[in-house]
Structures are given as structure tokens and as C-alpha cells.
Amino acid sequence: MKITLKHLTKIFPNREKGKPDVVAVNDFDFSIPDGKLVSLLGPSGCGKSTALNLICGLEKPTKGQIFFDETDVTERSPRDRGVGMVFQSYALYPHLTVRKNIIYPLKNFKGDKKLTKEEMNRRAEEAAKLVQISELMERRPSELSGGQQQRVAIARALVKMPEVLLLDEPLSNLDARLRLQTREEIRRIQQETGITTIFVTHDQEEAMSISDIMVVMKSGTLHQMGEPQEIYDSPANLFVAKFLGTPPINVFEGRLEKGTVYIGNDAVLKIRKPGGGDFSDMPVYVGIRPEGFMPDAEGSFVAGLKALEVMGRDTSVVFTHDDTVSEVTRAIISSKKGLNTGDGVVRFSVLPEKLHIFDKETETRIPFEV
Numbered sequence: 061m062k063i064t065l066k067h068l069t070k071i072f073p074n075r076e077k078g079k080p081d082v083v084a085v086n087d088f089d090f091s092i093p094d095g096k097l098v099s100l101l102g103p104s105g106c107g108k109s110t111a112l113n114l115i116c117g118l119e120k121p122t123k124g125q126i127f128f129d130e131t132d133v134t135e136r137s138p139r140d141r142g143v144g145m146v147f148q149s150y151a152l153y154p155h156l157t158v159r160k161n162i163i164y165p166l167k168n169f170k171g172d173k174k175l176t177k178e179e180m181n182r183r184a185e186e187a188a189k190l191v192q193i194s195e196l197m198e199r200r201p202s203e204l205s206g207g208q209q210q211r212v213a214i215a216r217a218l219v220k221m222p223e224v225l226l227l228d229e230p231l232s233n234l235d236a237r238l239r240l241q242t243r244e245e246i247r248r249i250q251q252e253t254g255i256t257t258i259f260v261t262h263d264q265e266e267a268m269s270i271s272d273i274m275v276v277m278k279s280g281t282l283h284q285m286g287e288p289q290e291i292y293d294s295p296a297n298l299f300v301a302k303f304l305g306t307p308p309i310n311v312f313e314g315r316l317e318k319g320t321v322y323i324g325n326d327a328v329l330k331i332r333k334p335g336g337g338d339f340s341d342m343p344v345y346v347g348i349r350p351e352g353f354m355p356d357a358e359g360s361f362v363a364g365l366k367a368l369e370v371m372g373r374d375t376s377v378v379f380t381h382d383d384t385v386s387e388v389t390r391a392i393i394s395s396k397k398g399l400n401t402g403d404g405v406v407r408f409s410v411l412p413e414k415l416h417i418f419d420k421e422t423e424t425r426i427p428f429e430v
């Protein structure tokens with residue numbers, strides 16, 4: 061099922077005097093292709109849950125429309141949308157067994173959709189098998205681990221055979237290992253069933269690893285939509301660049317001067333406009349990914365060494381620079397070859413594809429060639 065949002069907007073009126081209304085979702089206008097896993101990614105309060113609630117019908121939009129394939133479902137009740145949803149807190153019924161929890165949504169089917177007891181059981185067992193909890197069917201939620209409860213919630217959303225699956229931070233209550241395992245499982249289930257899935261998270265690494273397409277948002281506004289790698293490699297603006305990647309991108313005050321990117325006195329890279337042509341001189345923000353620094357005794361980027369942290373395969377070089385605007389500046393290097401640390405100074409050359417420049421005013425990325 062393809063999902064299309066047309067100028068979808070949700071404004072929550074403010075109850076306190078003198079304070080502005082909250083635009084939780086601001087003019088969302090895009091399509092989610094059939095059979096894909098799309099994540100909504102953004103910081104807390106940016107409108108992810110609201111967007112999901114609009115799509116499943118729990119919230120009414122202030123403006124705009126929602127289409128499932130070619131059908132306008134904006135006025136349809138949640139029950140009639142054929143959507144499976146796993147909420148941020150995945151509330152299972154504590155007094156019911158796993159089997160009964162999963163069967164529960166099937167009891168709402170009316171008329172010719174009504175199912176027999178045997179059919180409900182069969183469907184519940186199928187859903188349980190998919191999330192690998194078949195042996196837990198007669199237990200109660202309190203007798204399950206967090207990850208198992210999570211899977212029951214997913215089975216309960218899948219049992220209706222929804223055409224759309226909405227997952228609101230479904231892994232937030234799990235420890236790191238279970239998170240990883242469950243997210244791989246969600247990916248597997250999604251690919252096996254081909255259900256169009258929207259996955260909400262504020263964890264960029266989770267979104268990067270699980271999604272076909274990511275929608276990066278902030279304060280109700282879409283900042284960039286695309287494949288994870290494409291967004292990482294070509295962020296639309298400084299916010300997106302900073303939101304993706306661990307450790308985060310290092311940001312410096314810099315300037316363009318005669319076609320050269322300067323950070324302080326360091327001439328880090330010579331660039332041209334895409335397709336040729338010279339840039340005019342201007343102040344910019346320069347972002348350099350931690351993996352973009354190459355130890356180089358002749359390198360033009362000069363920094364003060366603060367600490368070397370060995371992380372197993374790689375080494376993290378924490379350094380200082382007068383023009384940084386990041387809290388911590390850090391390079392991740394795979395080999396210390398060429399890293400001269402004797403005098404407390406480190407020198408790097410910079411990989412052009414890991415360096416981005418941003419307009420100082422608008423903070424949009426300025427594309428370039430080398």
C-alpha cells in the first residue's frame with residue numbers, strides 16, 4: 061500500500077495565554093512507496109508520534125489529506141484503515157495470556173469479516189511464529205522479558221494482516237543487545253511480509269540501519285527525505301549533518317577565500333562550483349566527518365592533541381582547534397601511521413567527500429567539486 065500525505069498539518073492550540081500554538085506537523089507533502097520501510101527520525105518533540113497518529117486516524121489533521129493508494133482515508137476511523145500499530149509504550153493486557161493478547165484485535169471484526177475461533181487461533185499462531193514466540197503463548201505479559209513483550213505487541217499488530225504497519229519507537233524500552241536483535245527481526249518480518257511500514261525513532265543509528273528511506277524532521281518540519289547513505293553523504297543542511305553519525309560531524313567556523321576552504325589559517329581544500337566556476341569569498345560553516353581526517357605530517361589541518369582513545373579496531377583522536385563550534389572535536393583513524401604527536405600537535409589532510417560547507421545564514425549545504 062502506498063501512503064501519500066498531501067499538505068498534512070497538525071496544529072495543537074495552546075491553552076496558555078500569550079504562548080504560540082504548537083505546529084506539531086507542518087505541511088507534510090510526500091509519498092511512502094508500497095512495501096518499503098520508512099523511518100521518521102528526529103529529536104524528541106519534533107512531531108513523529110503526531111505524524112503516526114494522523115496516519116492511523118487517532119488524530120484529525122488541521123489541514124491536508126492522507127491517501128492509501130488512491131483512496132482518501134482522511135475521514136476514515138482508525139478501525140477502518142486496516143493499519144497495525146505498535147505504540148511507544150506497547151501496553152499489553154496484563155490479565156490475558158499472550159495468545160489472548162494477540163487474538164484480541166480479531167474480535168472486533170464484524171459482519172462477513174467475522175472469524176471463527178479456530179481461524180483466530182490459526183492467525184494468532186501464524187503471527188506468533190513470525191516473531192518467534194510460539195512457545196510463550198500461554199504465559200502472561202508479566203512472565204515475559206521486555207523483548208518478548210515487544211514481540212507480542214508486534215504480533216498483535218500483525219495478526220490483522222494490516223496493509224500498513226506503524227511502529228512508534230518500538231525498541232525504546234530494550235537494552236542495547238535486545239534492541240539490535242529486535243530491530244533485525246523487524247526488518248526480517250517487514251521484508252518477508254512486504255507490509256509498508258513506518259518506523260519512528262529518535263536514534264539515528266537505528267534509523268540508518270533499518271530503513272529503505274528516512275524522513276529527517278525537526279520542529280514539525282521535514283528537513284530531508286531519502287536513502288540513509290545518500291542523506292549521510294549529502295546532508296541537506298547543518299541540522300541533518302549534525303543529527304546523523306556517531307561520533308558526530310565536527311563543525312568549524314570557516315571561510316571561502318579565492319576558491320579555498322579555510323579554517324582559521326589552515327587552507328584545507330581547494331574547491332570549485334559544481335560544473336566549474338569560482339565561488340565568491342564568504343564565511344561558511346565547515347563540517348568534517350570524524351572519518352575524514354587522514355594523519356599526514358604535511359597535512360594542512362593543524363590541531364592540538366588532547367587525547368588518544370584506542371577503541372579496538374580504530375583510534376579516536378580528540379583534538380582542539382580555535383575555530384571549532386563543536387563541543388568535542390574528534391577524528392577516527394584506522395592507523396596511527398603518519399600521526400606525529402611528539403609536540404602536542406597533530407596534522408591531518410582531509411578527504412574531500414567527508415567535508416561539507418554550509419551557508420552561514422541559512423545553514424543549507426553548498427555543493428562543490430574538487
Ligand SMILES: Nc1ncnc2c1ncn2[C@@H]1O[C@H](COP(=O)(O)OP(=O)(O)OP(=O)(O)O)[C@@H](O)[C@H]1O
Nearest residue numbers: 072073082084103104105106107108109110111262
Ligand atoms: N494533545 C496535544 N496537545 C498539545 N500539544 C501536543 C499534543 N500532543 C503533542 N503535542 C506537542 O506536539 C509536539 C510534537 O509531539 P510528538 O509527541 O508528536 O513528538 P515526538 O516527535 O513523538 O517526540 P518523542 O520523541 O518525545 O516521542 C510537541 O511539542 C508536543 O508537546
Ligand SMILES: [Mg+2]
Nearest residue numbers: 108109110148
Ligand atoms: Mg513520540
